[in-house]
Amino acid sequence: MNIAPVTNAEIIIVGGGAIGVGCAYALAKAGKRDVLVIERDDDVGNVTTSQGAGLCGQVRDNTERIQLAMHSVKTFRELQDSEVKPDWHETGSLRIALTESRVAEFRRLQQAADQAGLETHWIDNDEAGRLWPSMDFSSAQGILWCPSDGYMTPRSVAASYRYNAARMGVRFATATALETVRLQNGRVTGIHTNRGHAECRYLINAAGANAYHVARLAGLELPIVPVRHEYYVSIPIPGLTPDLPCFRIPELTLYGRVRDGGLLVGGWEPRALSTDPRAFSADNAPPPVVTDWPVLNSFSDRFSKLFPSARTIEKSWIGKGWPTFTPDGKFLIGESSRVPGLVMAAGCNAHGISGSGGIGKLLVESLFNPNPSAYAKSLSPDRFTEINWEWDSARPAAARVYETYYGV
Ligand SMILES: Cc1cc2nc3c(=O)[nH]c(=O)nc-3n(C[C@H](O)[C@H](O)[C@H](O)COP(=O)(O)OP(=O)(O)OC[C@H]3O[C@@H](n4cnc5c(N)ncnc54)[C@H](O)[C@@H]3O)c2cc1C
Incomplete structure (x- = not known):
């Protein structure tokens, strides 16, 4: 496939895992087509996504979370009717x-x-x-x-999102690594990569186990803990x-x-075996x-x-x-009010592939709906402020979410 040049876009997504390409697909479907996805690997879906078991379970403990998963199933059915399929069963x-x-x-x-x-x-x-x-x-x-409920093949899910988003105009720059984030008056205005720089209005951080680092490059510290x-x-x-x-x-x-x-x-x-994201750099995987x-x-x-x-x-x-966990077990979705222009699509809590369809929908809602739902707001990165959390407790709390995944 062609590697798109790094050029200005209304929306740049960093990370071509299930979440990043799922968001690209949801944005394109919502009419937002000036979108560039940058992925440092040679293809999308090659990192955490490629390792996923591919199960999609919709039965969860609250209505909104169930509806998010139901939207993913609807998305997988829709993609299964396209030319490049997610292998949905x-x-x-x-x-x-x-x-x-x-x-x-x-x-x-x-x-x-x-x-x-x-x-x-x-x-x-x-x-x-x-x-x-x-x-x-x-x-x-x-x-x-x-x-x-059912399952899919995770790499195929990523390939299907990519193919269908590209058909709607989304550009994909693989072998392209984000190196720094440009800020002006505290707002994200663009990025530097190994293949050049580009301006954007929104930078969507879907960098998986590097989402902590990408947020840091924009000056935001968030508790995103990789857990094995x-x-x-x-x-x-x-x-x-x-x-x-x-x-x-x-x-x-x-x-x-x-x-x-x-x-x-x-x-x-x-x-659980967690790793401290502060112990490795933005240029490295865990x-x-x-x-x-x-x-x-x-x-x-x-x-x-x-x-x-x-x-x-x-x-x-x-x-x-290393899927990532947050201390409250919820996804991180939406724009930061502390760093306008930085938008999170991370903290997968080990269900980012099955969640990808719903995460994309909530991302669109949180960015472009003037009255997003209370659920969309509850996933905002703003819930973690400078003073209401610290690493000493956030890391064990995130590991605990993993350990009690099937807790009553
Ligand atoms: C063993 C295992 C089983 C799992 N089973 C399931 C399951 O059954 N169902 C389910 O829903 N989920 C499952 N998961 C979780 C699922 O794999 C993740 O939730 C999902 O893959 C996360 O997607 P992502 O896009 O956030 O991350 P990733 O797939 O890791 O994508 C992030 C991308 O960002 C890129 N990136 C990082 N830094 C940069 C940079 N500086 N510049 C450019 N690109 C960058 C990376 O190269 C990577 O491709 C499982 C995970 C594991 C490990």
Whole structure:
């Protein structure tokens, strides 16, 4: 694909991961077409996004968050009808409770889903067994089925956003690294890159694990903490077909799906490994993730409760990376009032691919709707001021969001 020159644009997006290219697509659909995406890698979707497990779960604990995910599903369906597809599989998903207190939590989640207009049903263990024949559901106390959940291939999602945004006029400058941000009277006016400089009205910071650094280049300190996350994919297992539903087993802190004929199983470990973004520079990615076999083996041990052979099946591929977490577990979306022109689209909290469609919608709302919703406002970077947070507590708080991902 062509690499666009670095030229002035109304909106420059730094970062071509799922969030950056998803925002480019949403902006173009909203009629904002003077948009330049700069990405330091040779292609979009090559960094954290490429490592994503690709699950998209819409059942969340509040209406607005569910509607955000529902908008993503709508976007994936729409992209699936285009020439370059996100490889969206609307398989449905099983949320499996192993205790009565979890069943009670699922009931609350279902109420939120009902309010948001998301279809969910309780199904019995026999029906779950028909949907996932090789899984043993005998320990399940309740199973919530969401028929419109599913999964996609993360790199394909990024490629699909890129293709469809480019068709609407968005320019993509890959192999282009942001080096400095130009400010005038405290407002962002442009950027310098390794391939030249450009002026802009808005600079959207979608730099993933470097979003902290890009904000710093504009003079804003934000608590964006990379936290390590991993999953494994097993060798192919007879009978596992791509149409089997995704699953989540909160008591075991596990999620999964079928990938390449094998099992993809990921999870949340009780002690998260975070890294301090201040310890590496804007020019660098976070330190490489070293595969943590004890953690991955703990996933297969736990999963053997429902899939007895999980413990012994060979693992053939490991997904790993540094999604970022915020101390309150919410996305960072919108313009900073302290640094006008700097707009955040970051703090993915490990659901930035499934969130990308909804994040793009909220970004457009927060920038161009004169009366954005209370939810859009609640995601503003302005919630973190100079005095209401500090690193000593922000980093453990962000790690805690990871550790309690499936907390009740
Ligand atoms: C193991 C694992 C499993 C996951 N599973 C899921 C899942 O099932 N579902 C889900 O929704 N999410 C999942 N996630 C999280 C998901 O991958 C992230 O939320 C998402 O990829 C974040 O997208 P992003 O665009 O913010 O970041 P990235 O994909 O990292 O993109 C940021 C981009 O910014 C670029 N960049 C940085 N600095 C500069 C600069 N100075 N100049 C130019 N470009 C720059 C980088 O090169 C990079 O391409 C998972 C993550 C991991 C690691």
